[in-house]
Amino acid sequence: MASETNQSKNVCVIGAGPSGLLAARELRKEGHKVVVLEQNHDIGGQWLYDPNVQEEDPLGRDPWLKVHSSIYESLRFMSPREIMGSTDFPFLVKKGRDTRRFPSHTEFLLYLKDFCEWFKLSEMIKLNTKVHYVGPLNYGVPSEDLKWVVRSKENKSEEEVEQVFDAVVVATGHFSNPRLPCIQGMDTWKRKQMHSHIYRSSEPFRGEIVVVVGNFLSGQEISMELVKVAKEVHLSSKSLIIFEGLSKVISKNENFHLRPQIDTLQEDGTVIFTDGSNIIADTILYCTGYNYSYPFLDTKGIVVVDDNRVGPLYEHTFPPSLAPSLSFVGIPRKILGITFFESQGKWIAQLLSGKKVLPSYEEMMESIEEFYHSNEVAGIPKRYTHVVDAFDYCDKYGENVGFPKTEEWRKELCISAGMNAFANLETYRDSWNDDIDEKLQEALRSPYFTQLEQLSL
Numbered sequence: 001m002a003s004e005t006n007q008s009k010n011v012c013v014i015g016a017g018p019s020g021l022l023a024a025r026e027l028r029k030e031g032h033k034v035v036v037l038e039q040n041h042d043i044g045g046q047w048l049y050d051p052n053v054q055e056e057d058p059l060g061r062d063p064w065l066k067v068h069s070s071i072y073e074s075l076r077f078m079s080p081r082e083i084m085g086s087t088d089f090p091f092l093v094k095k096g097r098d099t100r101r102f103p104s105h106t107e108f109l110l111y112l113k114d115f116c117e118w119f120k121l122s123e124m125i126k127l128n129t130k131v132h133y134v135g136p137l138n139y140g141v142p143s144e145d146l147k148w149v150v151r152s153k154e155n156k157s158e159e160e161v162e163q164v165f166d167a168v169v170v171a172t173g174h175f176s177n178p179r180l181p182c183i184q185g186m187d188t189w190k191r192k193q194m195h196s197h198i199y200r201s202s203e204p205f206r207g208e209i210v211v212v213v214g215n216f217l218s219g220q221e222i223s224m225e226l227v228k229v230a231k232e233v234h235l236s237s238k239s240l241i242i243f244e245g246l247s248k249v250i251s252k253n254e255n256f257h258l259r260p261q262i263d264t265l266q267e268d269g270t271v272i273f274t275d276g277s278n279i280i281a282d283t284i285l286y287c288t289g290y291n292y293s294y295p296f297l298d299t300k301g302i303v304v305v306d307d308n309r310v311g312p313l314y315e316h317t318f319p320p321s322l323a324p325s326l327s328f329v330g331i332p333r334k335i336l337g338i339t340f341f342e343s344q345g346k347w348i349a350q351l352l353s354g355k356k357v358l359p360s361y362e363e364m365m366e367s368i369e370e371f372y373h374s375n376e377v378a379g380i381p382k383r384y385t386h387v388v389d390a391f392d393y394c395d396k397y398g399e400n401v402g403f404p405k406t407e408e409w410r411k412e413l414c415i416s417a418g419m420n421a422f423a424n425l426e427t428y429r430d431s432w433n434d435d436i437d438e439k440l441q442e443a444l445r446s447p448y449f450t451q452l453e454q455l456s457l
């Protein structure tokens, strides 16, 4: 729905990672006054690699984490660079930098810095400023009149600053707070136990027997790195049916073993698996994913995180009774990140300016209930609420603001990279077949990649 008004609001964006930056850019474009509060010393979010880890809390149980990024030193992109840029700022190859299609994490941080410079975002961003509290100033008034109190502290300062905003956009990411399994004996295990959030490199595991729990992307990637230095790597997986790429890696490395789930951990270091087999291990490394966590947020119990479902949220973005003055960007998983954040930012910005209007509270709640119900009928566990069907969902979402549909080349390059990874897990980032190459060359000739030609090479 559209309306005629065009109001400018004071908006606080929390977090200067990819989603916060894209949202801030869209908000300012729409005429809002924007402040981005970022706890770290630089922008980038996950992509601001931090060699430090919270050693005193290797399982990351404290919700107020001291280190945000979970990126490890050798990490390279899992998706090809061509699909990672925003609609108006492609992630181009630049002379003297990492020119690979699947570049290192540093290259993406540089892209984000280029993005900030190009769109002059730095003036809106307050670094070294951690948000400790966000709550409604005038709870109980109609949602369109709600204002928000934001309390933050500059690093190294004891002084808390309180500000009031017309709207708050939460862009704090969801790849930092470890999600851990419940394993018998976990609390009494005396050897090393850690979550991949604090994994940085394989060297500390040299000569060790390591059990990696979780056969998803990070579990596989970290296992492949560990196998080069560890005495043995045991990848513990829910299913022993694995895809071709991983199977090839396991058969090439005598010290790489696939195991079922862990049944029990014993005090003497014995790990007993559900098939009855056992080993004595030095380290258990949990690559078991992350939880959504908003320790600073007080919504009077309206928005809760329950088994990794943040809700109730209309379209994974708006709590119906607090919208549009409170919104979340970046919650859905398995999306095409940057362009999705861009369309989320646009929608939030246009709702705040009054150009667009959300459905009624009742309609939004009904839509959320229907969504939950359809997930239940389909047997989708609650913890997967925010896993969406990337292309279809992004396109449907974008219709709210007339956002362009995902280009065919973007879809094709994304799918072909995934298929190549399935078959060639070790090599997919550096070699691909002629068919993919043809698609790539065709995409690179499109106006999208030539729109900022002066930036490349």
Ligand SMILES: Cc1cc2nc3c(=O)[nH]c(=O)nc-3n(C[C@H](O)[C@H](O)[C@H](O)COP(=O)(O)OP(=O)(O)OC[C@H]3O[C@@H](n4cnc5c(N)ncnc54)[C@H](O)[C@@H]3O)c2cc1C
Residues within 6 Å of the ligand: 014, 015, 016, 017, 018, 019, 020, 021, 037, 038, 039, 040, 043, 044, 045, 046, 047, 068, 070, 071, 072, 075, 076, 077, 078, 079, 129, 130, 131, 132, 171, 172, 173, 174, 175, 218, 296, 329, 330, 337
């Ligand atoms: C190991 C790993 C590999 C990945 N690989 C890929 C990949 O190949 N492709 C891909 O698309 N995505 C990948 N991702 C996902 C990646 O997290 C997203 O691409 C992206 O970083 C999400 O952006 P975001 O801004 O929502 O969150 P983040 O990048 O997490 O940024 C959130 C920001 O909020 C700040 N913040 C948090 N709390 C506060 C507070 N209280 N006060 C102030 N500031 C705060 C943080 O410091 C941070 O800067 C990967 C993630 C991980 C962990």
